[in-house]
Amino acid sequence: MATLDGNLSLTLNGSTDFSIGFDEYVWSDRHLKALELWKPDDSGLATVKISLTGNNWGTNLIQAGGDLGVTLTDSAKGSGRFIATIRLDGAGDNVVKLARSDVQLLTTGNGNDTITTGKNWIGFIATGEGNDRVTTGNAGVMYIDLGEGDNFASIGAGGASSVRAGSGNDTITATGEIETLYSGRGNDQITTGVNYVDAINTGRGMDKVVLGSGGASFVALGRDADVLVVKQQADPTALVVVGGGGNISTPEDEDRDLVDFSAFTKSLTVDLSSGNATSAQGTFLLRDIEDVTGGRGADRLTGDGEDNALTGGGGRDTLTGGEGADMLRGNAGADRFVFTSVADSTEEFADTILDFSRKQGDRIDLSAIDANAAANGNQSFAFIGKKDFTEKAGQLRYETSGGKTEIQGDVDGDGAADLVILLNSALSLRAGDFILG
Numbered sequence: 001m002a003t004l005d006g007n008l009s010l011t012l013n014g015s016t017d018f019s020i021g022f023d024e025y026v027w028s029d030r031h032l033k034a035l036e037l038w039k040p041d042d043s044g045l046a047t048v049k050i051s052l053t054g055n056n057w058g059t060n061l062i063q064a065g066g067d068l069g070v071t072l073t074d075s076a077k078g079s080g081r082f083i084a085t086i087r088l089d090g091a092g093d094n095v096v097k098l099a100r101s102d103v104q105l106l107t108t109g110n111g112n113d114t115i116t117t118g119k120n121w122i123g124f125i126a127t128g129e130g131n132d133r134v135t136t137g138n139a140g141v142m143y144i145d146l147g148e149g150d151n152f153a154s155i156g157a158g159g160a161s162s163v164r165a166g167s168g169n170d171t172i173t174a175t176g177e178i179e180t181l182y183s184g185r186g187n188d189q190i191t192t193g194v195n196y197v198d199a200i201n202t203g204r205g206m207d208k209v210v211l212g213s214g215g216a217s218f219v220a221l222g223r224d225a226d227v228l229v230v231k232q233q234a235d236p237t238a239l240v241v242v243g244g245g246g247n248i249s250t251p252e253d254e255d256r257d258l259v260d261f262s263a264f265t266k267s268l269t270v271d272l273s274s275g276n277a278t279s280a281q282g283t284f285l286l287r288d289i290e291d292v293t294g295g296r297g298a299d300r301l302t303g304d305g306e307d308n309a310l311t312g313g314g315g316r317d318t319l320t321g322g323e324g325a326d327m328l329r330g331n332a333g334a335d336r337f338v339f340t341s342v343a344d345s346t347e348e349f350a351d352t353i354l355d356f357s358r359k360q361g362d363r364i365d366l367s368a369i370d371a372n373a374a375a376n377g378n379q380s381f382a383f384i385g386k387k388d389f390t391e392k393a394g395q396l397r398y399e400t401s402g403g404k405t406e407i408q409g410d411v412d413g414d415g416a417a418d419l420v421i422l423l424n425s426a427l428s429l430r431a432g433d434f435i436l437g
Contacts, residue, residue, distance in 0.1 A: 001023075001036040001037070001038050002020035002021055002023045002036065002037050002038070003021065003038050003039070003040070004020070004021075004037060004038065004039045004046055004048070004068070005039070005043075005046075006046055007046050007047045007048070007049075008020070008037070008046070008047075008048045008049070009048075009049045009051075010035075010048070010049070010050050010051070011050075011051045011052075011053060012032065012035070012050065012051070012052050012053070012054075012057075012059070013052075013053045013054035013057070014027060014030045014032075014054040014055065014056065014057025014081075015027055015030065015054065015057075020037070027057070030056060030057040030058070031057065031058050031059065032057070032058075032059040032060075033059070033060055033061075034059065034060050034061035034062075034063070035050075035059065035061065035062045035063070036061065036063045036064075037063065037064040037065070037068060038064075038065050038066045038068070039065075039066040039067040039068050039090070040066055040067065041066050041067055041091070042067065043066075043067050044067060045067050045068070045069060045091060045092050046067060046068055046069075046092075047068075047069050047070075047071065047092070048064055048068055048069070048070045048071070049070075049071045050062065050070065050071070050072045050073075051073055051074070051075070052072070052073070052074035052075065052078070052081055052098070052101050053074070053075045053077075053078055054075075054078050054081070055078045055079055055080050055081070056079070056080035056081075057080070057081055057082075058081070058082040058083065058084070059082075059083050059084070060084045060085065061083075061084065061085045061086075061087070062083055062085070062086045062087070063085075063086075063087040063088075063089075064087075064088050064089075064090050065087075065089050065090050065109075066090055066091065067090065067091050067092070068090035068091070068092055069090060069091070069092020069093050069094055069111060070088045070090065070092070070094045070095070070096075071094070071095045071096075072086070072088070072094070072095070072096045072097070072098070073095075073096075073097045073098070074097075074098050074099055074100060074101040074120075075099075075100070076099040076100055076118070077100075078100055078101075079100055081100065081101040081102065082101070082102045082103075082104075083101060083102070083103045083104070084103075084104045084105065085103075085104060085105045085106075085107075086103055086105070086106045086107070087105075087107050088107070088108045088109060088113070089107065089108065089109035089128070090109055090111070091109070091110075091111065092111050093111040093112045093113060093114075093130070094108050094109070094111060094113040094114070094115075095113070095114045096108075096113070096114070096115045096116070097114075097115075097116045098116070098117055098118065098120050098122075099117075099118035099119060099120060099137075100118065100119055100120050101120050102120050102121045102122070103120070103121075103122050103123065104123045104124070105123060105124045105126075106122060106124065106125050106126070107124075107125075107126045107127075107128075108126070108127045108128055108130075108132065109128045109130075110128040110129040110130050111128070111130045112130040112131045112132060112149075113127050113128070113130055113132045113133070114132070114133045115127070115132070115133070115134045115135070116134075116135045116136075116137075117135070117136045117137050117139065117141065117156075118137040118138065118139070119137060119138050119139050120137075120139055121139045121140065121141075122136070122139070122140075122141045122142070123141075123142045123143070124141075124142060124143045124144075124145075125141060125143070125144045125145070126144075126145040126147065127145070127146055127147045127149075127151065128147050128148070128149075129147055129148040129149050130147075130149050131149045131150045131151060131168075132146060132147065132149060132151045132152070133151070133152045133153075134146065134151070134152070134153045134154070135153075135154045135156070136154070136155050136156045136158060136160065136176075137156045137157070137158060138156060138157045138158050139158040140158040140159050140160065140161075140176075141155075141158065141159075141160045141161075142160070142161045142162070143160070143161055143162045143163075143164075144160055144162070144163045144164065145164050145165075145166075146163075146164065146165040146166065146170060147165075147166050148166045148167050148168055149166075149168045150168045150169045150170065150186075151165055151168060151170045151171070152170070152171045152172075153165070153170070153171070153172045153173070154172075154173045154174075154175070155172070155173065155174040155175060155176055155178060156175055156176055157175055157176045157195075158176050159174075159176030159177040159178055159195065160174075160176070160178050160179075161178075161179045161180070162178075162179060162180045162181075162182075163178055163180070163181045163182070164180075164181075164182045164184070165182070165183045165184045165186075165188065166184045166185070167184060167185040167186055168184070168185075168186045169186045169187045169188060169205075170183050170184070170186060170188045170189075171188070171189045172188070172189070172190045172191070173190075173191045173192075173193075174190075174191070174192045174193060174195070174197060175193045175194075175195065176195050177195045177196050177197065177214075178192075178195075178197045178198070179197075179198045179199070180198060180199045180201075181197055181199070181200045181201070182200075182201045182202075182203065183201070183202050183203055183205075183207065184203045184204075185203050185204040185205055186203075186204075186205045187205045187206045187207060188202055188203075188205055188207045188208075189207070189208045189209075189210075190202065190207070190208070190209045190210070191209075191210040191212070192209075192210065192211055192212040192214060192216070193212040193213070193214060194212055194213050194214050194234065195212075195214040196214045196215055196216065197214065197215075197216045198216065198217050198218070199216065199217060199218045199219075199220070200216055200218070200219045200220065201220040201222065202220065202221050202222045202226060203222045204222055204223050204224055205222070205224055206224050206225050206226065207221065207222065207224070207226045207227070208226070208227045208228075208229070209221070209226070209227070209228045209229070210229045210231070211228060211229065211230050211231060211240070212231050213231050213232060213233055213234040214234060215233050215234065215235060215238055215240055215282075216240055217239075217240065217241065218240075218241045218242075218243070219240065219241070219242045219243070220243045220245065221242070221243060221244050221245050221257050222245040223245045223255050224245075224255055225255065225256045225257065225258075226244070226245070226257045226258070227257070227258045227260060228242060228257070228258070228259045228260065229260045229262075229263070230259065230260065230261050230263065230264075230282060230284070231263045232263055232264060232265070232281040232282065233281060233282035233283075236279065236280055236281050236282050236283060237283055238283065239283050239284070239285060240282065240283070240284045240285070241284075241285045241287070242259060242284055242285065242286050242287065242289065243287045243288060244257035244286075244287060244288030244289045244290070245257070245288060256290050256291065257288065257289050257290055257291065258289075258290070258291040258292070258293065258309070259277070259284070259286060259289050259291070259292050259293070260292075260293040261277075261279070261282075261292070261293060261294055261295045261299075262293050262294070262295055262296075262313055263295065264279055264281045264282070264294070264295030264296065264297060264313075265281070265295060265296045265297060266279055266280045266281050266295070266297045267279065267280075267297035267298045267299060267300075267315070268281075268294055268295050268297060268299040268300075268301075269299070269300045270286070270292050270294070270299070270300070270301050270302065271302045272286060272289060272290075272292065272302060272303050272304040272306075272308060272322075273302065273303075273304040273305075273322065275287055275289075277292075279295075279297075281295075290306050290307070290308055290309065291308060291309040291310070291311075292308070292309075292310055292311070293311040293313070294310075294311065294312045294313045294315075294317055295313045295315075296313045296314040296315055297313070297315045298315040298316045298317060298318075298333075299312055299313060299315060299317045299318070300317070300318045300320075301317065301318070301319050301320070302319075302320040302322060303320065303321045303322040303324065303326050304322055304323075304324070305322065305323045305324055306324050307324045307325045307326060307327075307349075308321055308322070308324060308326045308327070309326070309327040309328075309329075310326065310327070310328050310329070311329045311331065312329065312330040312331045312333065312335055313331055313332070313333075314331065314332045314333055315333050316333045316334050316335065316336075316361075317330055317331075317333060317335045317336070318335070318336045318338060319335065319336070319337050319338065320337075320338040320339075320340065320344075321339075321344060321345070321351045322340075322344055323341075323343050323344055323349070324349055325349040325350060325351065325352075326345075326351040326352070327351075327352050327354060328351060328352065328353045328354065329353075329354040329355050330353075330355055330356075330357075330360075330362055331355065332360065333360065333361075334360055334361025334362060334363075335360070335361075335362045335363075336362070336363055336364075336365050336435070337353050337356070337362070337363070337364050337365065338365040338368070339351070339364070339365065339366055339368070339369060339419070339421065340368040340369065341368075341369060342369060342409065342411055342418045342419040344419075345419060345420055345421050346418070346419070346420055347417060347420045350406075350420045350421060350422050351421055351422065352421075352422040352423070352424055353421065353422070353423050353424065354424045355424070356423050356424075356425075356427065356433075358427075358432075358433055362433075363432075363433060363434065363435055364407070364421065364433060364434050364435070365434075365435040366380075366381055366396070366409070366419075366434055366435065366436055367380070367435045367436060367437050369381070369409070369411070369419070370411065371393065371394035371396070371409065371411055371436075372393040372394040372411060372413075373393070373411050373412055374393060374412070374413070375393070378437075379393075379394055380394070380436045380437030381394055381395070381396035381409055381434070381436045381437075382394050382395055382396065382436075383396045383397075383430075383431040383434060383436065384396065384397050385397065385398070385429075385430075386398060386399060389408075389410050389415045389416070389417075390415070391410075391413050391414060391415040392410075392413055393410060393411055393412055393413035394410070394411065394413075395409070395410050396408070396409045396410075396419075396434070396436070397409075398429050400426040400427070401426075402426075403425060403426050404422060404423065404424065404425070404426060405422070405423035405425065405426055405427045405429065406420060406421070406422055406423075407419075407420070407421040407422075407423070407429070408420055
C-alpha cells in the first residue's frame with residue numbers, strides 16, 4: 001500500500017510500469033495485482049486522479065482510503081479493461097466516470113459521491129452515507145445499493161436487477177428494466193418509464209411513485225401517506241397489484257394512500273371494496289388504498305368503508321363514497337354523486353361534496369335509498385326545501401350556515417335527520433338538483 005502526503009495523478013494503461021514513493025507497480029501480462037493508496041487520517045484532504053486508458057488489461061483492486069478523494073475516469077476509445085474491485089472509502093468526495101471499463105464491485109465511502117457509467121458492465125455499486133448520485137448507461141448493472149443519505153439514481157437503458165436505498169429522501173428514475181426497486185425510509189420519489197419494473201417497494205415515508213407505461217407487477221407503497229401516479233399502460237391487460245401498506249392512521253402514523261389516474265383519457269371503473277380498477281388503458285388490483293383520482297373519461301369511482309377521497313376528472317363521472325366520511329369532488333363535467341343507503345352519509349360520518357355545480361349539470365342521486373322504511377317497496381324522498389321536518393318519513397330538506405350547505409333526509413318520521421350530506425359552499429338547492437326516484 002502506497003502512503004501519500006499530497007495529491008496524485010496517475011494513468012493506468014496495461015503496459016507502463018510506475019512507482020509511488022518507494023512502491024513499484026509492475027504490469028505482468030497486462031495484469032496489475034492491486035493499486036492501494038492511503039493518506040493518514042486528519043492529515044489534510046488530498047485528491048487522487050486516476051485515468052484508465054489502453055486495451056485488454058485488468059487489475060484485482062483499486063483502493064483509496066484515509067484523507068483521500070478520488071476522481072476516476074476512463075477513455076471512451078479503449079476496450080477490454082476489467083477491474084475486479086474498486087473501493088473508494090476515503091474521507092473525500094469521489095467522482096467515478098467510466099464509459100468502457102467493466103467492474104465487478106464498486107463501493108464508495110461516506111462522502112458525497114458521483115458515479116456515472118456508460119457502455120460498461122458493472123456488477124455491484126454500493127455507496128455510503130453521503131448524498132450520492134448514480135447514473136447508469138446502456139449496459140446493465142446487477143445491483144445498486146445507494147446506502148444512507150439523500151440520494152439520486154438514474155437507471156439507464158441497460159436496466160438493473162436490483163436497486164435499493166436506505167434512510168434518506170431519495171429520487172430514483174428508471175428508463176431501463178428493473179427487477180426489484182426498494183427505496184427504504186424517507187420521503188422518496190420513484191419514476192419509471194416505458195420499460196417494465198417487476199416490483200416496487202417504497203418503505204416508510206411519504207413517497208411518490210410515477211408508474212410509466214412499462215408497468216409493474218407489484219407496487220407496495222408501504223406505511224405513511226403515499227401517492228401513486230399511473231400513466232397509460234402499454235399493455236392494458238397486464239395486472240398491476242398495488243398495496244397501500246395498511247389502513248391504520250394516527251397522528252403519529254398517517255397512512256392515507258392515493259392512486260392518481262389523471263393521465264387516463266378513457267373511462268375508468270374503480271371499486272375500492274373489491275379493489276378492482278379497470279380501463280382500456282390499464283388493469284389494477286388496489287389493496288388498502290383510501291383515495292382515488294380519476295381521469296378525463298366518464299369514470300365510476302366507488303369507495304369502501306373507510307373515509308375515502310374520490311376525485312373525478314373532466315368527464316361525466318359517477319362518485320359513490322359508501323360508508324365512512326368521504327370527500328367527493330367531481331371536477332369538470334356533469335357528475336353524479338350517488339348514495340345507496342342512509343349509512344353512506346350520517347350525521348356522525350357525513351360525506352362532503354366539495355364542488356357541487358348546477359351549472360355543470362351535477363346531481364345528487366338518492367334514488368336507491370328507501371325513504372320510508374315503514375312502507376312497502378322503495379319510496380322516494382320528497383324535497384321540502386328549507387322547511388322543517390314535520391315528523392313524516394321520506395322528507396328531504398337542506399339548510400345553510402357558515403358558508404356550508406347541509407342536506408338532511410328523514411326515513412323513519414321522527415323529525416331527525418338520518419341522512420346528512422354536506423356541501424362545501426352555501427347553495428340554494430331545488431328538487432332538480434337531486435335524482436329522487
